[in-house]
Amino acid sequence: MGFLFFPQTVWIPCFTICRASYNSIAILNANWRNQNGCENKTHMHTSQSPITEIPNIFKPRSARFATARRSDKDIQLTLFLFFFGLLVLLTFIWFVRKRRREIVTRRNRFSSTIRYTPAPTRSSVNIDSNDEEPHEELFYRLNRLGITYNIYKKKYEIDPLNLKVNAEKLGDGQYGFVNVGYLHNGEKRLKVAVKRSHKPHDEYEQGMFMAELTVMCAIEKHPNVLALIGGVTLTKPNKIIMEFVDEGSLLKFLDKYKKNEKDTYKELSTFDLISFAYQIAKGMEHLARIRCVHRDLASRNVLITSDGITKIGDFGLSRKYENKEYYRPRKEDPFKTFQPWLWMAPEAFENNRFTEKSDVWSFAVCLFEIFSLGDLPILNEIMRPFWKTADYLPQPKYCSDSVYEFMKLCWSENPEERPTFSECCDFFEKQLKHRSVKRFEDLERKLKKISKEHKTFKNWAGIN
Structure with missing residues (x-):
């Protein structure tokens, strides 16, 4: 390396970068200005003089290409992150707008079919400080069943001041628990079963709770179906008020006989077991007639009175379906909804x-429970649907x-x-008459x- 000097100006280092290739030499010269400037003197470049980075054009080719490759990769990564973020943002905006459109559409559908009624004033109904509008899910479910809110309120809404709930618990289910209660009407008093939600502030559970209430509103009274008396929807917690059935679930009833613990119902005969099957079939026939699937038919969800009358209950999974050959749940969360897969x-x-026909299958599993006095419908103590390993449950x-x-049919x-x-x-009617016509006629009179x-x-x- 040499130096060129010009008076009164600057020193110019001359870098000679040589690359020999078959008798050819490439010489490149570059000029630098001293970082501290010049004072009309000729300066020699020393090791202490500050030198900036050599421009890219003066670097060896391999170094220039490596720098270019790194720069290209940085640009590609930046572009990828930019477009990926843009895609995520656009997807989120699309989802929000779609959700808003669904809400608006639902509200428009409600407004076109339901005349909203404001919450009753204190002058007409005595309701405590928890006054509030009914849950939106109630309007939605009623509308799907063709029932206006005004009709529901006049037929089923109950003033909570007329209801007293006791601490005595009758049962506990997936979406609620049931206590004994009493309805008051002047000097009259009616013993009832009161169902409340486990999580009254959980939106999903509240929706399922309202679904059960509204489907019971759509089911006409039948002696073998648990009757709805009314509901409390204007105050929290919401409640479903049903008729009281003194002996509880059929499963527990049968289990007591199996353990020889039952003494009130003196004797349990084959006629009685067939009678239970006949009455359950009658109740399910009533549901099928109005195109309602129960989806959870089992002896635990059948109630029985002290005089042997059975009633189908627990309509938490029950749904009406119109204009279709089958019902398929679409809004249910599989992680939050219990499925009775053994049945x-x-x-x-x-x-x-x-x-x-899917309820008929469950009915036959329920028959297995009845005629075995409450055995679990499994094979070889393996908790899985029996049809995965065999055609039928044993007799x-x-x-x-x-x-x-x-049953096999x-x-x-x-x-x-x-x-x-x-x-x-x-x-089952033929089976009953074959054993005793008189007892069958007695049963029919009880049902009437x-x-x-x-x-x-x-x-x-009813609230006006």
Whole structure:
């Protein structure tokens, strides 16, 4: 390296970068100005003189290319992060706008079919300081069932001041628990069952709770279906008021007999077991007639009175379906909704398709529970649907051959080969008459009496 000097100006270092290649030499010269400037003197460049970075054009080719590659990668990464973030932002905006459109559409649908009624004033209804508008889910569910809120309020809304809830618990379910309560109407008093939500402020659970209330509003009274008296929706916690059934669940009732703990119902005969099956079939026939699937039919969800009348209850999963051949849940969270898979038909378990025929399958599993006095419907103590390992459950201890053959028919793999609930009623009616016509006629009289009692429930609910 050499130096060129010019008087009164600056020193200019001359870098000679040589690259020999077959008799050719490339010489590059570059000029620097001293960082501290010059004072009309000639300066020699020393090791202490500050030198800035050599421009890129004067670097070896390999170094220039490495720098370019790093620069290109940085640009590519920046562009990727920019467009990815933009895509995420646009997706979020689309989701928010879609959700808002759904809410607006729902509200418009409500306003076109339901005339909203403001919460009753204190002059008309005595309601405590928890006064509030009914849950939006109530309007939505009523609208889907073709029931206006005004009709619901006049037929089913109950003034909470007329209701007293006791601490005595009757049962506990997936979305609520049931206590004993009393409705007051002047000097009259009616013993009832009061259901409340486990989590009254949880939106999902509250929606499922309202679904149960509204589907019970759509079910007309039947002696073998648990009757709705009314609901409390204008104050928290919301409540479902139902008729009181003194013996509780059929499963516990059967279990007491199995353990020889029952003494009030003196004796349990084959006629009684067939009678339970017949009454459950009657109640399910009523639901099928209005195109309502229960989806959770089991002996634990069937209630029984002290005189042997059975009533289908627990409508938490029950739904009405119109203009379709089957019902398929769409808004239910599979992680929050219990599915009774030991009782479920294959098409319900695997494809989420629920029809009268899927309820018939569950009915046959319920028959297994009845005629075994409450055995769990499993094979070899393995907790999985029996149809995954065998065609049928084994014949229960107290089940006749003819009844067992009918159960197997209900477990046909093809739903179309299963009987309807009307055919189930006919089958068990013949079984009852074959054993005792007189006892069958007595049963029918009891059912007619209950139908008359149900008509009086309308006197305990309704707010004008």
